[in-house]
Amino acid sequence: MTGPGSGSGIGLEDVFRARARLAGRIERTPTVASPGLTARCGAPVFLKLETRQTTGSFKLRGATNALSALPRTALATGVAAASTGNHGRALAHAAAEAGIRCVVCMSALVPANKVEAIRALGAEIRIVGRSQDDAQQEVDRLVREEGFATVPPFDHADVIAGQGTLGLEIVEAVPDVELVLVPLSGGGLAGGVALAVKALRPMARVVGVSMERGAAMHASLKAGRPVLVEELETLADSLGGGIGLDNRHTHRLAAALLDEVVLLTEAEIATGIAHAYAAEQEIVEGAGAVGIAALLAGKAVPRGPAVALLSGRNIAMDLHRRIITGGVPCPA
Ligand SMILES: *Cc1c(COP(=O)(O)O)cnc(C)c1O
Numbered sequence: 001m002t003g004p005g006s007g008s009g010i011g012l013e014d015v016f017r018a019r020a021r022l023a024g025r026i027e028r029t030p031t032v033a034s035p036g037l038t039a040r041c042g043a044p045v046f047l048k049l050e051t052r053q054t055t056g057s058f059k060l061r062g063a064t065n066a067l068s069a070l071p072r073t074a075l076a077t078g079v080a081a082a083s084t085g086n087h088g089r090a091l092a093h094a095a096a097e098a099g100i101r102c103v104v105c106m107s108a109l110v111p112a113n114k115v116e117a118i119r120a121l122g123a124e125i126r127i128v129g130r131s132q133d134d135a136q137q138e139v140d141r142l143v144r145e146e147g148f149a150t151v152p153p154f155d156h157a158d159v160i161a162g163q164g165t166l167g168l169e170i171v172e173a174v175p176d177v178e179l180v181l182v183p184l185s186g187g188g189l190a191g192g193v194a195l196a197v198k199a200l201r202p203m204a205r206v207v208g209v210s211m212e213r214g215a216a217m218h219a220s221l222k223a224g225r226p227v228l229v230e231e232l233e234t235l236a237d238s239l240g241g242g243i244g245l246d247n248r249h250t251h252r253l254a255a256a257l258l259d260e261v262v263l264l265t266e267a268e269i270a271t272g273i274a275h276a277y278a279a280e281q282e283i284v285e286g287a288g289a290v291g292i293a294a295l296l297a298g299k300a301v302p303r304g305p306a307v308a309l310l311s312g313r314n315i316a317m318d319l320h321r322r323i324i325t326g327g328v329p330c331p332a
Contacts, residue, residue: 008191008253010157012199015164015192018065022165025064025097027053031173031307036279037295043302045295046174048309050166051284056117057238057312058166059090059153062188065162066151067094075100080148082106082135084185084238085114086312087153092123103142105135111237113316131231132241154188155243155250163189167196170307177204178304181291183311184208184261185239187217187250193309194257205259207300209290211236212263216243217254221261226251235269235323238287238312262299269293270323276310277324285315 029052037045050058067079078101081091088104095102102123106115107130119125128138142148152159170180170193180197182190187208194206210218213232220226226247231240243251254261264272269286272293276284284292291308294300 008249008256010160010195010249010253012196014157014161015168015196018061018158018161019165019168021065021068022061022162026060028169029053031170034280037292041295041302041306043178044305045302046305046307047280047282047292048166048170048173048307049282051282051288051310051313055086055089055093056314057086057090057288058163058189059086060093061165062156062159062162062192063087063090063151064094066156066158067091067098067100069158070149074149077147078102078149080105080139080142080150081152082132082139083110083153084132084240085110085118086238086314088118088123089114089121089314091151092118092121096122103148105138107131107135109231109233109237109240111316114314117314154186155248156188157249160188160192160195160249160253162192164192164196166309167193168200170309171197171200174305174307175201176305177201177307179300179302179306180204180206181294181300181306181308182206182208183236183239183287183290183309184210184217184254185241185287186243187254189311190258191250191253195253198257206257207294208254208258208261209294209300210239210261210263211269211290212265214240215261215263216241217251218261218263220247220251221255235266235273235286236290238285238314239290262294264290264293264297264299268297271296273315273320273323274326277320282310283313283315283320284310285312288312
């Protein structure tokens with residue numbers, strides 16, 4: 001069986017296979033009720049706390065699944081990847097666990113806290129250019145000229161299947177889920193989660209949430225093909241970057257499986273981060289807070305049980321402190 005109408009060639013059985021591979025290597029993260037958001041929305045709201053995942057984001061699922069699917073011979077030189085931070089950190093962790101050399105290429109927009117966390121895991125860092133696409137060109141060179149294997153951040157069947165294991169956990173925790181809010185950038189997370197959720201519970205809505213500033217998938221869905229969008233500074237830094245003009249899987253998955261894409265202002269994202277801290281006692285990075293932010297802004301309205309996927313926690317703590325004390329910094 002393949003995904004419901006996705007046309008991607010990735011199916012529910014791939015997600016279950018990923019779950020078997022990931023067993024014992026990742027955390028099964030908690031799904032908790034939010035009394036505050038439930039009262040506000042008039043429907044039960046739950047938070048999937050993937051903020052508690054090892055390395056601080058869901059990216060460990062896809063990276064670990066894809067790395068363990070690669071033949072050992074392909075990994076003789078090492079593995080290289082471009083990253084806005086969390087994928088690099090996840091891959092660095094997965095590579096260290098497997099004893100494989102890891103090179104992470106990043107643009108100058110990646111926050112220093114994320115760069116340092118990757119270095120601490122023993123990976124080599126290369127800062128290249130001002131965009132994800134610049135960083136990707138260096139990865140392409142390492143693969144072409146130096147024999148590295150690569151695990152891309154989102155547009156790869158094993159990465160998507162790995163992220164999809166979150167969809168299984170969400171439906172298992174909230175079997176009557178009506179709305180799943182998923183942070184959306186390249187669409188590996190939303191594609192995988194939608195694939196699993198729609199296969200198990202076809203009537204559930206899956207809504208992608210991005211920032212207004214540089215929402216590449218939103219623009220590409222509107223255009224009907226992958227398009228370039230200028231990468232801008234945003235509180236949701238993990239949602240920055242394009243979807244790749246040669247996108248193979250995630251554009252089609254998002255077009256087929258997402259019911260809607262919601263865009264948020266910087267102030268709305270800041271409100272989501274502040275609410276997560278003050279009302280839920282959770283430290284969440286901008287990208288991870290967009291589901292809560294969409295509910296608070298009234299841009300997503302549950303008609304039944306809703307789950308907001310909190311995708312990561314890796315925010316610089318000085319920025320976090322400024323946001324929760326009301327000094328909402330708006331990038332120029
Ligand atoms: C990468 C990332 C996302 C977006 O995932 P995509 O698969 O690129 O759509 C969302 N939140 C966090 C914390 C991330 O690191």
